[in-house]
Amino acid sequence: MTDPEAGQTTDPEAVLGALVQRAVAAELGPAYADADPLIRPSDFADFQSNAAMSLARRADRRPRDIAELVADRLAAAAAVASAEVSGPGFINISLADDWIAGQASAQLDDPRLGVPRAEQPQRVVVDYSAPNVAKEMHVGHLRTTVVGDAVVRVLEWLGHEVIRANHIGDWGTQFGLLLEHLLDVGEQAAYEQLAAGEINVFYQAAKQKFDDDPAFAERSRRRVVSLQSGDPETLRLWQLLVHDTEQYYSTIYQRLGVMLTDADLAPESFYNDMLADVCDELESLGVAVISDGALCAFPPGFTARDGSPQPIILRKSDGGYGYDATDMAAIRYRVRDLGADRLIYVVGSDQSLHFAMIFAVARQAGWLTDKVRADHAPIGMVAGADGKRFRTRSGGSVKLSSLIDEAIDRAEEVIRDRYDDPEQRHQIAQAVGIGALKYGDLSVARDSRYVLDLDRLLALTGNTGPYLQYAAARIRSIFGRAGLDPAAVRSGPIELGTAAERALALRLLGFGRAVEDVTLAAEPHRLAAFLFDVASAFTTFYEQCPVLQAPTPTRQSRLALCALTLRVLVTGLGLLGIGVPERM
């Protein structure tokens, strides 16, 4: 165990946890050194430890007696102002003001703001976004894209090596009709339409012809065969189609400020050459068997509608490969060739069964071992007004690009009278609108299903991205008025004269824990909630504590606290992929 009062972390819970563990071990014996200190936020103090009650039975002592002994030892620690027993054995712990102030000063001086790098860096493949070629990116792609992006940023900042994998759908039978339609309209016209984002028009026209024109349908079927058999001209057309829509994704990603680039494409077709070998290996391992003419794997514990074993279908009876095979190939490739320690699939919750089965088969095959962790991070579906799954048919879909436009327009509307310069106005509106949009999706649990509500998603007041951006802008404004560069303020001393200052400083110390929490289950909303608490604590401080007008020692301290708050907000929002405008 590390020294509880040393090390890089500023996290009070970690520090108190170590203190409680040490005290428990001293009172009850070394066998108790690893007991969970059960540190929780408290309504009655800064924190409480509930350890005494859980240890009472094991130690055959009365919980209050244990609590008294531990509390006495805690009270002697420099970090602790008071430790008192209450109720059945709660230990209410308040931290010393000068300890909080010292930690905050250290955090300000630390380039990493008290967030240590991972002790054991991993190589992590994060699979997210995954739009389909020649299909519109709609609102349903927003969350997987921004959640994946935030997870990637957090993992990288913690020192992990991240491989971004945009598993776009660029293969399958629908390409027959798309390619025939491409030939009909001409390459240039198709390019213009696709690059302009008129993707659904293109797709629906192709689909219409497929349904109405038997000759077209027949051509399409033949085209699929040509594609799969590697006919050079067909491949050329296919690449054209893929390239055109990739260009369109890129513009969306750039507008959203998402890290994905062409270099991160890991399309379905990438695995085509591996599929036969994947099937062979699974078959030779005895994991896959022929059933009704198809090559299937039957992972234990999965049963179908009629109670029979439930398969994944690797190779269809017609010899073609399905997406089960592609995903198996991707797992094998990512673990064996890329050397991944962890796989995170930020993919819709409707794929839960699929991933459970895929992972199970990969374990049977020995591709996933105890050393490799595979997570499906389910993304909740977007529902229509009827509460049911949001379907993109019948023109009811919301294009992601329109949503972005709307977000920026709404933000610009708010500041229309505030900034004369249209360029500046647009830049602010862009940062704020995109910030609102992304935060709106990042601040809820990623698997919560939701009815699309633009007013909620694009809100500019309350617990929103702009609220956090606004707090940062106000801090910058303070420094601007003082003619100071906030980045230059790197040291205290910080003094905590008021409750608002203390509450803000204490809150800031939890930054590292909040960042860490994101990686546990790929949940950026935990960081979002923390940042909202920080901004909220700051605005209370802002209302109550004049900074520039304060007398000298207090002024310096408050400037330091502001500088620290700004850096935590900007860094934290950056980890969520949200930019912060200089002014608002």
Add this chain to the structure above:
RNA sequence: GCCCCGAUAGCUCAGGCGGAUAGAGCGACUGCCUCCUAAGCAGUAGGCCGCAGGUUCGAGUCCUGCUCGGGGCGCCA
């Protein structure tokens, strides 16, 4: 039929590994711009945590059953 997810304030949602009096935003209602940005702040009202049992010192949280909603379950991806 089986499996997964959900049900918390009027609405949208948070609630690490079980802790004391269940939180936030929006909406409603009261106040607050001679003062570092009112995209803000302070406050009030609003709860059978779906229902019924169980586990235990203690359950929104864990277990069982049920109700309702969503999703999934052999050759689409």
